[in-house]
Amino acid sequence: MSLTPSQFAWIAEMVERAAAIVLAPGKEYLVESRLRRLATQAGFDSIDALVLAAQRNSPPSLRHELVQAMTVNETSWFRDRDPFAALTDVALPEIVRDTPRGPLRIWSAACSSGQEAYSVAILLDKAGMSGRGYEILATDLSEEMVTKTREGRYNQLEVNRGLPASDLVTYFERQGAEWRVNDRLRSHVTTRRLNLAEALPPMQKFDVVFLRNVLIYFNLDTKRAVLNRIRQALKPGGWLLLGAAETTVGIDADFERVPAGRTAIYRVPAGSRQPVKEVTPC
Known part of the structure; x- marks a missing residue:
């Protein structure tokens, strides 16, 4: 199931508030791919279930994990020499x-x-x-x-x-x-x-x-x-x-x-x- 516009807006607002990272419209695919990975790791059967749990703040650590999932971890040795x-x-x-x-x-x-x-x-x-x-x-x-x-x-x-x-x-x-x-x-x-x-x-x-x-x-x-x-x-x-x-x-x-x-x-x-x-x- 894809993110609804309201779910994407809620995630974008939370991530910007917590980490100042701007998730502009058009980043839905990126957000969904990272949420899909987090949902599997956290034991949720869908992205929708993950987002609902985060909105309810249950468990309390989930919002923190969601924000960390949105950070970019692309790197390499001597990147851009x-x-x-x-x-x-x-x-x-x-x-x-x-x-x-x-x-x-x-x-x-x-x-x-x-x-x-x-x-x-x-x-x-x-x-x-x-x-x-x-x-x-x-x-x-x-x-x-x-x-x-x-x-x-x-x-x-x-x-x-x-x-x-x-x-x-x-x-x-x-x-x-x-x-x-x-x-x-x-x-x-x-x-x-x-x-x-x-x-x-x-x-x-x-x-x-x-x-x-x-x-x-x-x-x-x-x-x-x-x-x-x-x-x-x-x-x-x-x-x-x-x-x-x-x-x-x-x-x-x-x-x-x-x-x-x-x-x-x-x-x-x-x-x-x-x-x-x-x-x-x-």
Whole structure:
């Protein structure tokens, strides 16, 4: 049975209220496919029965599970390589020059199942940052994704999506049918559940924030609110990396746009500084 217009409207309103994710008309097929999976997992014989139970708030956890089912968990290793090149070629040299001591702090916001956070950890390890130290915070709205990131376990299909064979050998251990990120790399990554649409908890400030392919799901007011929170979570001179279809331009004028090869990254100005050397696209 398909969702009725009133059911879709109720779900869209609840998801936007809880997670600020906008489910516009035309997303009915996406919503139905995710509800169908949730209905099977939760023991309901139809989507209609699932929605009715959620509307009655019985059990109370069902609405939370429904919201989490609507979050997008699409990811891969080194997804869209340009932002990772921007990190190593533009942001990292600037950070090392301006703050030569102390651990590097990076936040992978909306980390999904953790591939982004561990991709960053691999890059930093290769760049020799283990001596200086680095800390990566990986957060997501979904408790299931946070747990998967913390465990660092991936099946063969998942490691085949963008992970070079040399990195698999160096940074993973085979455990049955799965591969697990080794203890040394995992020790640099901490996890927590966090809703970007809400006020942020107290956190130490970050040198870099990855917030990729997240803003596209928010309305303009939420984009502004989220970018304002992220800006306050960054150190002066800190860097923000967005998805290819995202920008701060026209939304938050307090970020400086810095070209970086085939992409652009964004920086919180920190007073007088040397201009950033632009990276020429390949």
